[in-house]
Amino acid sequence: MHLDGNHDPSQRPSSEWRFHRDILKARPEVQAIVHTHPPYSTMLAIMGMEIPPVHYMVAVAGGDTIRCAPYATFGTQELSEHAVKALEGRLACLLEHHGMIAVGTSLSKAMWLAVEVETLARQYHGCLQIGTPPLLSKEEIEKVRLRMAGYGYAEE
Ligand SMILES: [Zn+2]
Incomplete structure (x- = not known):
């Protein structure tokens, strides 16, 4: 499909x-x-939950949270607008009652990130079974993000 539709x-x-x-x-x-629509990311999305900075790898999605876009019917312009907004400054987001989106500068990078996001969702889900997980600070995630930029994370 072309960008003009x-x-x-x-x-x-x-x-x-x-x-x-x-x-x-x-x-x-x-x-x-x-x-x-992977299981753990989708479970969090059903609950309308974002992924907070429970692990430093949250930084691979570009910030200190992986946002959850509000629900809209699949295939609609409304869902598209929610997704674009949830991805602002980020490379991944969850979609409420739906699933996940990961983007990248190549298909292999986007696919790698989708697997990482599902791993983070699984880890967060597991932590929630034990209690309320402590979070890393916004400053620490920013520090990690800058380090990763120089270390070739998500490179092939
Ligand atoms: Zn879908």
Whole structure:
């Protein structure tokens, strides 16, 4: 499918073509978008929960939280707008009652990040079984983010 909405009539695009198009338009550095409904990320998304800085790897998604975009019906422009907003300054977000989006400068990076986000969601879910997990500070996550930039995290 092209960014102008045209596509080969013999091939139907994903029902979520709107957020794929809108993320690509809003974020020129993004070259690939992975959208999936993995169990742990989706459980948190059902609960409307973001992923807080429970582990330093939260920084790989670009900030101190992985936001959860508010619910809107799948395939709608409203969902696309929520997703673009939740991704501001970030490379991943959850979608309430739906799933997750991870983006990157290549498909392999976006896929790597999607797996990392699901791992973080699983770790956070596990911590919540034990109690209320302590969080890393915004300052510490920023420090980690800057270190990662120089250490080639998420590089192939
Ligand atoms: Zn979906």
